[in-house]
Amino acid sequence: MSSTTAEPNKTRNLIFIILGALVVIATYLYLIIGQPTDIAAGLGPSALIALAGYLIGAILIGVGAIHRLPTNTLVLIPVAIAINIVVGQLTAALGLPFYFDSIGTILVAVVAGPAAGAVTGAFTNVIWGLTLSPLALPFAITAIVIGVLAGYAARIGVFRTYWLPPIAGLVTGVIAALVSAPIAAFIFGGATGGGTGAIVAAFQAFGNSLLASTTLQGLLSDPVDKLITFTVVMLILLALPTRFKQRFPFVRQYNVLPGTKAKKLD
Amino acid sequence: MIELAGVTYTYPDTERAVLHGLDLSITEGIVFGIVGASGVGKSTLAKVISGFIPHSEGGELEGAVTVAGIDVVKATLLDVVSKVGLVTQNPFNQITGARFSVEEEIAFGLENLGIPRDEMIERVGAVIARFGIQELRDRSPFALSGGQQQLVAIASIVVMEPAILVMDEPTSQLDPSGTRLVFDIIDRVAEQGTTVVLLEHKLELLREHAQVVAVLAEGRIVLSGAPREVLADDRLDQWGVGSTRFTSAARAAISAELASADSAIPVSLKEAVSYFSGGRR
Amino acid sequence: MTTLYLDRPSPIHRLNPVTKLVGLLAVVLVVFALPQWWASVAILVLVMVPAAVVSGVGGRLLLVTLILAGPLLLVLIIAQGFFYPGRETILFALGALQFSLEGLLLAVGVGTRTAVLVAASVLLLLTTHPGALMTALTERGMPAKVSYVVSSTLQIIPAFRTRAESILLAQRSRGLRTRGNIVRRVRVLLPLVTPLVLGVFVDVEERSTAMEARAFGSTRSRVSYAVIPDSRGQQFSRWALIVLALAVVVLSFTGVLR
Numbered sequence: 001m002s003s004t005t006a007e008p009n010k011t012r013n014l015i016f017i018i019l020g021a022l023v024v025i026a027t028y029l030y031l032i033i034g035q036p037t038d039i040a041a042g043l044g045p046s047a048l049i050a051l052a053g054y055l056i057g058a059i060l061i062g063v064g065a066i067h068r069l070p071t072n073t074l075v076l077i078p079v080a081i082a083i084n085i086v087v088g089q090l091t092a093a094l095g096l097p098f099y100f101d102s103i104g105t106i107l108v109a110v111v112a113g114p115a116a117g118a119v120t121g122a123f124t125n126v127i128w129g130l131t132l133s134p135l136a137l138p139f140a141i142t143a144i145v146i147g148v149l150a151g152y153a154a155r156i157g158v159f160r161t162y163w164l165p166p167i168a169g170l171v172t173g174v175i176a177a178l179v180s181a182p183i184a185a186f187i188f189g190g191a192t193g194g195g196t197g198a199i200v201a202a203f204q205a206f207g208n209s210l211l212a213s214t215t216l217q218g219l220l221s222d223p224v225d226k227l228i229t230f231t232v233v234m235l236i237l238l239a240l241p242t243r244f245k246q247r248f249p250f251v252r253q254y255n256v257l258p259g260t261k262a263k264k265l266d
Numbered sequence: 267m268i269e270l271a272g273v274t275y276t277y278p279d280t281e282r283a284v285l286h287g288l289d290l291s292i293t294e295g296i297v298f299g300i301v302g303a304s305g306v307g308k309s310t311l312a313k314v315i316s317g318f319i320p321h322s323e324g325g326e327l328e329g330a331v332t333v334a335g336i337d338v339v340k341a342t343l344l345d346v347v348s349k350v351g352l353v354t355q356n357p358f359n360q361i362t363g364a365r366f367s368v369e370e371e372i373a374f375g376l377e378n379l380g381i382p383r384d385e386m387i388e389r390v391g392a393v394i395a396r397f398g399i400q401e402l403r404d405r406s407p408f409a410l411s412g413g414q415q416q417l418v419a420i421a422s423i424v425v426m427e428p429a430i431l432v433m434d435e436p437t438s439q440l441d442p443s444g445t446r447l448v449f450d451i452i453d454r455v456a457e458q459g460t461t462v463v464l465l466e467h468k469l470e471l472l473r474e475h476a477q478v479v480a481v482l483a484e485g486r487i488v489l490s491g492a493p494r495e496v497l498a499d500d501r502l503d504q505w506g507v508g509s510t511r512f513t514s515a516a517r518a519a520i521s522a523e524l525a526s527a528d529s530a531i532p533v534s535l536k537e538a539v540s541y542f543s544g545g546r547r
Numbered sequence: 548m549t550t551l552y553l554d555r556p557s558p559i560h561r562l563n564p565v566t567k568l569v570g571l572l573a574v575v576l577v578v579f580a581l582p583q584w585w586a587s588v589a590i591l592v593l594v595m596v597p598a599a600v601v602s603g604v605g606g607r608l609l610l611v612t613l614i615l616a617g618p619l620l621l622v623l624i625i626a627q628g629f630f631y632p633g634r635e636t637i638l639f640a641l642g643a644l645q646f647s648l649e650g651l652l653l654a655v656g657v658g659t660r661t662a663v664l665v666a667a668s669v670l671l672l673l674t675t676h677p678g679a680l681m682t683a684l685t686e687r688g689m690p691a692k693v694s695y696v697v698s699s700t701l702q703i704i705p706a707f708r709t710r711a712e713s714i715l716l717a718q719r720s721r722g723l724r725t726r727g728n729i730v731r732r733v734r735v736l737l738p739l740v741t742p743l744v745l746g747v748f749v750d751v752e753e754r755s756t757a758m759e760a761r762a763f764g765s766t767r768s769r770v771s772y773a774v775i776p777d778s779r780g781q782q783f784s785r786w787a788l789i790v791l792a793l794a795v796v797v798l799s800f801t802g803v804l805r
Contacts, residue, residue: 072755134668189657201626363699373772380767
């Protein structure tokens with residue numbers, strides 16, 4: 001049962017993922033390049049295109065990725081999502097200028113790979129949408145991107161060092177901000193909750209377009225948030241006893257963490 | 267019903283084999299107890315019998331494992347799972363979370379097996395009645411006590427009508443009342459003809475409920491037979507198994523020359539009463 | 548279970564979950580397709596309000612929508628009222644800042660559109676048990692793994708929240724303050740994260756084994772145990788709604804509805 005997906009399904013899942021990624025990229029490019037960037041566009045076709053493109057893309061990637069996960073990876077995800085939501089809510093309640101709502105996503109991505117990270121991210125937004133606020137749903141693609149980047153960073157050995165994870169976090173945060181900006185601008189007109197609307201308005205007051213303002217607002221918070229989260233995940237994994245980490249095939253295969261290379265030990 | 271011959275197993279990325287040339291034979295329809303020290307490989311053996319080794323765990327498995335007529339190594343996990351059920355220690359970990367009510371949680375396995383709805387409803391109703399958990403039907407599986415959750419977990423497996431039920435220390439996380447509930451269910455399940463393989467520490471309960479008891483030590487089955495004899499064997503200590511209170515009491519009495527070394531050492535309360543009253547009770 | 552679901556005997560509650568989902572999608576498509584600033588206001592009044600009344604959960608719906616969408620509408624009105632670059636008609640001025648009509652209308656357009664998105668989604672959540680939604684979707688081809696992740700997460704979140712709260716309580720009683728400077732507040736989070744994270748790693752195998760022991764991941768075609776009622780009328784309505792919504796989208800994109 002370790003290979004419950006027959007061969008034709010494997011291709012189908014890959015196609016879903018690639019198709020989803022293409023839809024997302026196409027949407028993004030269309031919005032960035034092809035559209036006026038101020039709010040007048042918010043009442044034009046670009047809002048629907050942004051919503052449809054990002055949601056369809058996220059669904060395709062999410063479904064394709066979830067089918068690739070064996071059962072022992074799948075059971076990690078509900079707990080990781082619960083961490084995302086509880087810590088994220090608590091961070092907001094404490095009034096901190098961070099999100100910290102992707103600790104679980106990055107943790108799963110590092111020990112189980114990009115597909116697992118993508119699914120954790122996507123479904124965190126789904127659960128957030130079901131329980132706290134439906135406004136989280138259009139941002140599912142951002143969470144997917146974070147999970148995928150964290151997974152690939154782990155795969156190439158970023159978490160074997162002490163200094164690379166914070167940098168990888170920073171880069172991931174920048175990309176996350178860039179992905180989120182059109183969603184915030186075209187779908188929500190810059191107001192997505194918390195103090196973001198006011199910050200975006202402030203940037204607009206200085207003459208920036210709406211898209212540029214949401215991008216700048218994102219760049220203020222996302223890179224630092226992800227830098228800290230990646231670092232926290234690194235520290236958590238360093239403190240965790242080896243026998244817990246050793247059990248993950250992804251960790252063994254790509255030698256993700258220090259001291260877990262696949263070798264015979266007693 | 268269950269035949270293991272020359273089974274040797276090593277976990278992935280380890281060097282020492284946990285099971286070494288293990289032979290085991292279990293006849294149909296009995297409650298078969300297996301005792302052994304902690305960490306000796308009881309859970310490993312449970313997984314071999316139920317097919318999770320080698321299909322889920324990987325590692326190196328040698329020897330022949332034939333269960334309910336299937337060669338476990340050659341079959342798929344799905345084939346084995348339909349014939350052999352596995353219940354583990356922690357009740358909370360066996361509540362899947364996939365369903366919101368006890369009734370649907372019990373039906374979950376049947377849904378996965380593709381059983382037609384009419385039959386599902388009949389089987390679930392029968393199991394709920396047999397286990398006496400009607401008042402739990404509509405409740406959330408997460409709102410139950412540990413003992414109740416373990417009953418639901420066992421029900422979810424028994425409803426799949428496996429020929430064999432493997433139970434790996436099913437009461438180790440339960441309080442005495444929960445333990446009683448589970449052992450009561452074990453009797454009911456055995457009455458229906460299911461073969462129960464029970465890996466346990468609670469020797470006194472094994473004496474009462476098992477027809478055969480075997481000892482797992484040094485990677486093999488080192489002793490097997492009627493519970494009365496096996497549980498009174500004096501090599502149990504060296505194998506790390508320990509003894510029932512009644513056995514210890516009797517041995518202490520013998521060394522203090524307060525009791526005879528000729529009569530059979532007691533393992534249960536009834537036997538102890540008889541032993542200490544010199545056979546008068 | 549942590550969704551907004553409130554059990555009431557209303558016709559909307561009795562609808563098949565997929566019908567309600569299609570209704571939500573149709574409403575969202577329509578308000579995002581129509582460019583008029585008053586489009587979402589019209590949908591709110593003509594569609595959402597009657598639905599709220601019929602559903603028996605109108606009070607909660609109003610409350611949640613106000614809490615989630617209200618602040619956003621306000622921020623938008625202020626931001627776009629004062630800073631919209633295409634301003635022509637000035638309504639009033641505050642010092643150097645000029646409040647324009649165009650900005651106001653735009654803010655109302657986008658803000659009420661968000662409000663419709665929130666209201667329609669929350670109505671679905673208030674009237675639909677998550678288990679019923681998952682079963683109905685799985686019957687129509689949604690992967691069982693998706694249903695598992697959603698259902699399982701929804702059910703374990705309350706336990707995690709309780710654990711988090713008791714850790715917080717223990718901290719407060721030991722004098723750790725949850726106000727104060729940032730560093731102090733961040734430190735509140737740290738002892739919380741570790742036990743939660745351990746929950747990810749501990750018992751992974753036992754949970755996975757339990758799923759596999761119930762034949763999860765089998766590729767046999769499955770029938771669901773629970774029965775979710777549906778009807779020909781609803782089936783027809785779903786298709787009608789989809790066609791209607793797509794028609795609005797096409798007409799809007801081709802310029803007919805501008």
